[in-house]
Amino acid sequence: MDAWRVEVSVREGLPDPAGEAARSALIGAGLPIAGTVRSRRGFLLGRELTADAVERFAASVLSDPITDEFVVHAPGATVPAEAGRVTIRPRPGVTDQVARSVQKALVDQGFPAVPTGTYHAYLVPGSDAEALVAAAESSLANEVVQHVEADVVPDRLPGPGGEPDLAVHSVTIRGLDDAALEKVSQDGGLALTVREMRTIQAHFDGLGREPTQIELETLAQTWSEHCKHKTLTGTIRFGDEVIHNLLKSEIARVTRELDRDFCVSVFEDNAGVIEFDDEDCLCIKVETHNHPSAIEPFGGAATGVGGVIRDILGTGLSARPVANTDVFCFAPADTPDSEVPKGCLHPLRVLKGVVAGVRDYGNPMGIPTVHGAVHFDPDFIGNPLVYVGNIGIIPRDKIQKRARPGDHIVSIGGRTGRDGIHGATFSSLELHTESETVSSGAVQIGDPITERKAMDAVLRGRDENLFSAVTDCGAGGFSSAVGEMAEGLGAEVDLATAPLKYAGLAPWEIWISEAQERMVVAVPPEKLERLLAICDEEDVEAAVLGTFTDTGKLVLRYGDVVHGELELEFMHEGLPVFEREAIWNPGDHRDPDLPDESHLGAALLQCLADPNVASKEWIIRQYDHEVQGGSAGKPLCGPRRDGPNNGAVIAPKLGSTKGFAVSSGLNPRYSKIDPAAMAECAIDEALRNVVACGGDPEHTAVLDNYCWGNCSKPERLGELVRATRALCELAITYRTPFISGKDSLNNEFRDGDRTIAIPGCILVTALSVVPDVTRTLTSSPRTPGSHLYLIGVTRRELGGSVYWKTKGHLGASVPRVDGNLGKRVLDGTARAIAAGAITACHDLSEGGLAVAAAEMAIAGRLGVTLDLLEVKTDGVSRAEEVLFSESQSRFLCEVPVDRVADFEANLYDVPFARIGAFTDAHRDWVVTRGGTELARVPMADLLRAFKGTLDFDGTLTEDLR
Amino acid sequence: MTHAPRALILRAPGINCERETFHAFELAGAAPEYVHVKHLRHHPELLEGFSIFVAPGGFAYGDDIAAGRVLANELRQTVGDQLLAFVERGGLALGICNGFQMLVRLGLLPRTDGGSLAQQVALSHNLSDHYECRWVTLKTPANRCVFLDEGLTLTVPAAHGEGRLTPKDAALAETLQRDGYTAFVYVDEDGAATESYPANPNGSPGGVAGLTDVTGRVLGLMPHPDRAYLPFHAPDWRRAGLAERAEGMVIFDAMVRTARGDG
Structure with missing residues (x-):
């Protein structure tokens, strides 16, 4: 036109x-x-x-x-x-x-x-x-x-859309052999295995008919790896062992055995729920949106944020989102073009697109993005990782939900279009060179204002008790949302009633579309009018799609024509158990020799400039981390507000100082040596971070988010099993229950004959309740002359370190966690913080003692001196090892001179040492051994190294005062 | 018990700072109420019952086309006359961030000719061309705002992508400065108005961060006092100690005092 x-x-x-x-x-x-x-x-x-x-x-x-x-x-x-x-x-x-x-x-x-x-x-x-x-x-x-x-001035508007194909299509699968079944799955983009196709075939044989297209699509969505976690819930043969359902036997077992009384709802709902105060609970969810972000970084990341926010809106009878988190893994931003495989976007473009996507969804939603991390490794070139999290607050009496027969099925929010068809099944496939072209339908574009309107309407509806259940439309769209809510009941849906973005959608497309910004609620008939009125006031569209029934059947109509009829029990329970092999072979790793000559200052600057350590300020500043008026601990700290903080502290209820700390741990590089070390260090780091903020380790819950390579390969799955066991053992020792988790497998990129797998990694997110946010702290030291204490023991653990990375090595002596010591360190540090004996605290992670001390000096714009002779070590002789070893369970603390006795008394069962001091006599980073100065680096050099690497617009290094 | 002035906290699709703004006004002693634009446009007479009108921050209608433009257009078409009458008869108005952008596009700010609603200045894209969240320090020059003293300093967070003031012409720029329309300027470490990044996050000429109108009863500013209204919001409370009253409250307190008639 x-x-x-x-x-x-x-x-x-x-x-x-x-x-x-x-x-x-x-x-x-x-x-x-x-x-x-x-x-x-x-x-x-x-x-x-x-x-x-x-x-x-x-x-x-x-x-x-x-x-x-x-x-x-x-x-x-x-x-x-x-x-x-x-x-x-x-x-x-x-x-x-x-x-x-x-x-x-x-x-x-x-x-x-x-x-x-x-x-x-x-x-x-x-x-x-x-x-x-x-x-x-x-x-x-x-x-x-x-x-x-x-040179074109567009002159036409998109037409009104074509005529939809409203015929009922049946798909021939009865009588087909394995090869033909596989072809049906592949041609339809269903991502179903031959075994699953055979199960479906047998089911329809029993019914004496072929499935319709919409039925087959529904099963493919419901049974996708994305929705069902088939690998982790399946059977795994690991050496002589047979593991049934790794999620249940390991992760869920931790939570069950710990039986912490602050856990309110775990592994049941869209998010984990823990106690907050007498009136409210907190809920938290972390998701990944890796595959869509690889193809369209902006839209992929934005809709990832939108999706995890809806998870929180769909928890219980709906929670109010109060904070976002985001953690990314990319290939190095300076990767030469020649090393970017065909079909991949350049990592810098991915980074910029992802950051813009998070920004342009989170900020308009009015939800602060308060915590994040970025890790760079060449193996993420084909599969960047985009973890997005959300935390919500929910009244204690709004946690239980249950749709009832007779309730209306009502969708609230955006309209349905062809966007995101086959997202759930797409995310369960390997990416390859042509993914960019064949999967474009799987990419969605976000519309945060519509989501905000839906949020406001849903929360008002919740407060007026207008619905008996709510869930979000995520992967699989209506098919998953309605299918999930109808479990144990039944549902009848008329797809002709769904509001559409444009004409021309076939019924099956409406049913599985992953168009964003839609919530589904179950509304008792007598409450419908009021809910629709609220939606109208909030300027958001709502539509009655059908009714929940008690027939045990899902009936899909378009007008009067039935397009599909599935038994919900088969949908939810019919999936055959996956069986997979797993093996673990420790690789052959060796520690390189330490360089003969010590250039400790130069080594520090290299570590500070490594992108895994370097300041993320360019990213952080683009996120609104202040909206909602709850920010009590910010991502950047210190007098110049550029010091890296340990985590975020939020007081989510206006007028109250009760709050929470949230942070995370992630170190995929250790996984290249031993995935068990990677897993232990992830949980230890996450807990160190929340404790360093002032969180209570005894009121802390954790989330596990797996991103792994192709787990149909036994060695990959073996790594995953090994990592899981280490993670769970430590979680038991730390008394931190898992309350939610997610996995994204198949993060491998196929480029001709070559496959690039990501290093297996688990992001651990820790959420810790803080009794009073005005007693929390940051990593920025406040007072010249105060003491610097190091809590914990330093070992010879340079394997996988940033130090070796900057020298082109991986190494072998990867850090492991001594759980009993680690627990005492966490508890002792938390005690000393609660007593007010610590005024700044920073955990030691990538770059070890050298980097942590430099980061504190940067944050406080103070000089710092370290005496290596004082450090409590175990089997360490060389200065490089003391400074750069990444041993876990360690904190650096600023302790005021008059609080020494109190500090030391609270750490009665923990190794610690006074290793130096903060000073304003100079602003250098100074290392001595006894009285001998080994290295000295001035503040301006620290700042240049730390802020220069990821300074994409040249503003961070303009002023190095 | 002193009388609590009623404050209308505007809601609209994409406005997202209404809860903290509401709470800040409550702390200041006002009686705030939410009113959705969809309701207000059909009941413009509502304005008569309020003494304070507040356009909170956010991304009204997604900031589509330009920040605040769609909401400004909607208000002008539906309640423009009533809003003008509200200010003319002594009502106070505040626009924070997106609310400021909207009031400027509506023409309620600065309205130097005292006439009808017409846009005189623009808030253009930051010179960095991106959204940015950082704490800034503001100062109040000598100004015509009836509730804002001269010489105040406050540290508050800014969070916007379009905050660079662009007056219609040089004459207007001159008027704004000379006649006390500049309500806030970004200042550097020495307390001087600045155009330099990052103390001035958007490159606004003369460091202008906020404006008042011809009556002195309308105030708009880019940074967010609504995110600096509780003592623990301040970025340096751990060093400086918790303030008894947070710096951002200065604005809310002053508006409520003035609305009560004891300013």
């Missing part, structure tokens, strides 16, 4: 930051640009509008009267060519929320609600059209969701 075109640009002579940003991005993509780049925002408006209306609307709404100018092109009018112009527009069907707001503004102005669209253009003087398009494709746009053209 022809349309009006309005192009808005910043007035000549005024700064055009968007044009500037595009210019640097295009230059980064290799395009030579001599002059300035100007940006244009394009709007398409339906031709029904009059010329006068378009002119007025453009002047008052589409452009800024102070800073912008605009031109209008009439429908069908030819627009003169402009050299050096590139246009980027959303592909048909991709969510365009701005277009929707344009339409709203039209209506507010009194104009008709004509179709609208948007696009962007850039004017790049003197550039060759072909080179410009190529550079724009690789730096400004993503082909999966956007279309890039040279």
Whole structure:
């Protein structure tokens, strides 16, 4: 359909930051640009509008009267060519929320609600059209969701959509052999194994008919690895052992055996729930969104955040989200282009896209992103990891939910489109060179404002007791949400009632679409009217999709025509148990010899500059970590607010100082030597971090999030079993229950004959209740002259360390955790903090003592001196080992001179030593052995190293005071 | 018991700082109430019962097209006259961050000619071209705002992507400065107004961070006093000790005092 075109640009002579940003991005993509780049925002408006209306609307709404100018092109009018112009527009069907707001503004102005669209253009003087398009494709746009053209002014709006295919399709599977069954699964993108296909075949043989397409799709969604965790709940042959359901026999066993009374709901709901105060509980969930983020980093990460927020909204009868967390693993940002396999995006692009995605979802939702971490390793080139978490608060009497027969099935939130079809099954497959093209339907674009509206409506509905159950639409869309809620009941759904983004969706597409921002609630008939009224007040769409029944059957209709009828018991219990082999072979690792000469200062600077240690401030500043007024401990600390803090402290209830600390532990590099060490260090680090914030280790719960390679390979699965056992043993010792977890397997990238597997890694997230946030602390020392204490024992554990990494080695002596010592260290440190004897605390992790001391010095802008002779060690002789060993269960503490006795008394059963002091006599990092100075590094050098590596816009290192 | 002025806390799709803003006004002694724009546009007479109107921060309508633009357009079309009348008869108004962007686009700020609603200044993209969250220090110059003293210093977080003030022309820029329309400026470590990053996070000329209007009863600012209204919000309380009253409360307290008539 022809349309009006309005192009808005910043007035000549005024700064055009968007044009500037595009210019640097295009230059980064290799395009030579001599002059300035100007940006244009394009709007398409339906031709029904009059010329006068378009002119007025453009002047008052589409452009800024102070800073912008605009031109209008009439429908069908030819627009003169402009050299050096590139246009980027959303592909048909991709969510365009701005277009929707344009339409709203039209209506507010009194104009008709004509179709609208948007696009962007850039004017790049003197550039060759072909080179410009190529550079724009690789730096400004993503082909999966956007279309890039040279010198085009779009002139058409997307049509109304085609006619849907409403026929009931049955799929022939009866009588097929294994090969043919496999082909059915593959051709349909179902990700079902032959065994599963055979189970389905037998079931329908029993019914005496073929399955319909929608039935087969439903089973594929419900039985996907993503939804069912088939590997971890299956049977594993590990050497002579047979393990039945690793999740139950290990992870859930920890929680059961510990039987901590603060656990309220674990492994049952969308998130784990623990006690907070007399009125409320906390709930927490961490998810991964790896595969979508690999293909479309911005949309993938954004919808990951949106998804985990909905998990919290769908916990119990809905919790209020109060904080986001985000942890990423990428290949190094400076990876040469030549080392990026075909089908992968460059890691810097992935990083920037992911950060922007988290930012542009979390910030508009009004949920602070308070804690995160980033780890770099070349093995993440094909499979970047994007962990996103959310914490919510929920009244104690809103935790139980149960849909009842007769309840209406009501969807609240966004409309359903073709986005994200087959996301759940896609995430269960290996990525490969063509993934970018074949899986584009699996990528979704987020719309945080719609989610915010749905959130406000759902929380009001909860407070008025208007529904008996709620869950989110995540992977599998309605099929998973309704299927889950109907378990033990029955449900009848009319797919013709779902509000659609555009016409043309077949019933099965509506059913499994992963369109974002949708919640499903079970509403008793007498409460429906009130709930719909609230949704109307909150400006969010709600639709009655059907009814919960007591038939044990899921009936899917479109109007009067039945498209599918499945027994819920078969859906939920029919999945055959997976069987897999696992083996563990310790690799052959050796520690390299330490260098002959000591350059301790240079080694420190190399470690500080390593991207795994270096400041993440460029990322952190783009996240709103203050919204909601609960921030009592920030991600960056110290007088210049650039010191890396241990975790976040939040007081989630306005007017109360009761709070929580949240942090995490992750170290995939150790996994390359021994996954057991990786797992132990992850939980130890997470707990150290919350304790260092002032969290109570006796009121702390943990989450396990696995990301692993292809576990149909016995060695990968063996690594996973080994890591799990180490993790669980330590969790028992630490008395920290697992309350929620998730796994993302198949993180392998296939590039021709080569596969690149990620190092197996477990992210442990720790959530700790804090009685009073005004008694918490940070890693920033406050007082010159105060003592520096090191709690814990330093061993010869450089294996997998950042120190060896900076020298190109892996090493062998990977840190292990002595749980009994570790527990005493955590408890003793927490006691001393609670007594007020510690004024700053930092855990020792990557880079060991040297880096932790430097980070504290940076945070407090104070000098620090360390005497290596004083450090409590075990089998360590060399200064490098004392300084850079990554032994676990250690803290550095600032102790005021007048609190020494109190500090030491509280650590009665823990090894510790006074190893130095903070000073303002100088601002250097100084290491001595006895009276002999071994190394000295000035503050400016520390800052340059720490802040320079990930300073992507050159602002962090501008001022090194 | 002194009288608690009623404060209208505006809600709209994408406004997301309403709870803390509500609470801050409550602490200041106001009687805050949420009113959704969808309700207000059909009941503009509601405004008559309030003495304070607050547009909290957030991303109204996703900041689609431009920050605050869609909400400003909606208010202008539906309750513009009533809002103007509200200010003219002595009502106080506050816009924080996105609320400030919206009031500027609505034309309620700075309205130097005292006339009808017309946009005079823009809040443009930060020179960094991205959103940024950091604590900044603000100072109040001599100004015409009826509840804001000169010489106040407060440390508050800024969190925005479009905060660079761009007046319509040089004459207006001159008027804003000369006639006390500048309510807040970003200051450097020496307390001087600054255009330098990061003390000024967006590059706003003259360091302008907030504006008042011709009546002195409307205030808008980019940074968030609503995130610095409890003592433990401050980034340095562990060093400096917990304040008895958080710095951000200065604004809420002053508005409530003035609305009560004992300012």
